[in-house]
Amino acid sequence: MDNPIRGLHKQFESRVRLGVMSVLVVNDWVDFNSLKDMLEITDGNLASHIKALEAEQLIEVRKEFIKRKPRTSYRVTPLGRLKFREHLDALEALLIQKP
Amino acid sequence: MNSTHKHFEDISEIRQIMERSTRFLSLSGLSGVFAGIFALAGTLAAWGYLQENGLYYDENYLLVQGDAPIAPRLFFILDAGIVLVLALASAVFFSYRKAKRESLPFWSPVLKRLLFNLLVPLATGGILSIILIWQNHLNLVAPLTLIFYGIALVNAGKFTNREIIALGIAEIVFGLAATVWQAYGIWFWAGGFGLLHIIYGIALYYKYDCKVETHG
Numbered sequence: 451m452d453n454p455i456r457g458l459h460k461q462f463e464s465r466v467r468l469g470v471m472s473v474l475v476v477n478d479w480v481d482f483n484s485l486k487d488m489l490e491i492t493d494g495n496l497a498s499h500i501k502a503l504e505a506e507q508l509i510e511v512r513k514e515f516i517k518r519k520p521r522t523s524y525r526v527t528p529l530g531r532l533k534f535r536e537h538l539d540a541l542e543a544l545l546i547q548k549p
Numbered sequence: 550m551n552s553t554h555k556h557f558e559d560i561s562e563i564r565q566i567m568e569r570s571t572r573f574l575s576l577s578g579l580s581g582v583f584a585g586i587f588a589l590a591g592t593l594a595a596w597g598y599l600q601e602n603g604l605y606y607d608e609n610y611l612l613v614q615g616d617a618p619i620a621p622r623l624f625f626i627l628d629a630g631i632v633l634v635l636a637l638a639s640a641v642f643f644s645y646r647k648a649k650r651e652s653l654p655f656w657s658p659v660l661k662r663l664l665f666n667l668l669v670p671l672a673t674g675g676i677l678s679i680i681l682i683w684q685n686h687l688n689l690v691a692p693l694t695l696i697f698y699g700i701a702l703v704n705a706g707k708f709t710n711r712e713i714i715a716l717g718i719a720e721i722v723f724g725l726a727a728t729v730w731q732a733y734g735i736w737f738w739a740g741g742f743g744l745l746h747i748i749y750g751i752a753l754y755y756k757y758d759c760k761v762e763t764h765g
Contacts, residue, residue, distance in 0.1 A: 468559060472566040480570075480658065487654045488570050538563070541556045 457540030459533050461506050466499040471534045474526040481523045573663045573709045575653055577643035578758050581750025584636035588742035591632035598624055622682050663708040670701035691734030695724030695741045716749045
């Protein structure tokens with residue numbers, strides 16, 4: 451049998467990144483402030499984790515101007531969705547193995 | 550085991566965030582109860598108006614007009630409009646209060662999506678009703694408002710507490726029954742908008758709101 455630990459991805463080890471991915475896999479584009487409100491964290495904290503996820507191409511970024519104010523929104527990429535599912539499957543498999 | 554515990558917490562938190570980011574969960578049961586009470590009051594006003602002015606349907610379901618002080622069509626549009634405004638106001642008030650109490654955001658993309666999915670069928674039914682009232686098909690207004698409201702609730706069910714789908718289906722059933730027994734339209738209306746709302750509101754209140762209130 452496969453070792454389920456292989457499915458656990460380091461990118462998702464932080465709670466914040468797990469949270470960001472959880473929001474994005476069930477929504478379409480979500481803007482920075484909504485994300486911040488849902489996860490109840492600070493700007494800086496969220497920004498650094500988002501940058502990491504973006505660098506891994508797990509999420510994509512869209513910048514636009516609404517009434518001259520910039521708004522940045524995020525969406526999960528197909529790769530991100532795949533990796534996140536693998537991560538969840540691995541978590542579940544681990545829990546079933548060691549009840 | 551420590552890591553097992555961490556994984557378990559991760560999963561339950563993921564589940565919570567997914568739920569919170571797709572559903573507006575601050576809909577208060579109390580607003581259902583109040584909407585029901587306003588609807589019953591509105592129905593009583595309509596019934597009193599019909600009795601007072603000796604209005605009734607002829608065999609073709611056309612309203613026979615007595616000497617009513619306000620034109621019946623205007624009266625029904627005003628009556629239904631006031632009920633709708635009061636019900637919506639109580640929904641906003643109690644849900645806003647609940648959201649603040651649970652420190653959840655009130656105006657969010659989730660609420661926007663809920664409102665869009667609710668309002669498209671609801672506005673369609675509302676405009677259709679006004680057209681029908683204008684064309685003197687008053688008999689079809691009670692069934693159609695119930696049916697369109699039911700469809701709006703089922704449609705909104707993806708974005709808030711799932712119980713609202715059951716309420717929506719019950720409203721559709723009442724609406725279809727009201728189409729069959731049109732002479733009793735006003736009573737089906739009272740049942741659908743009054744009684745069903747109160748039952749639903751109380752059920753929702755006991756299931757979700759009580760827990761929160763005891764925490765303060």
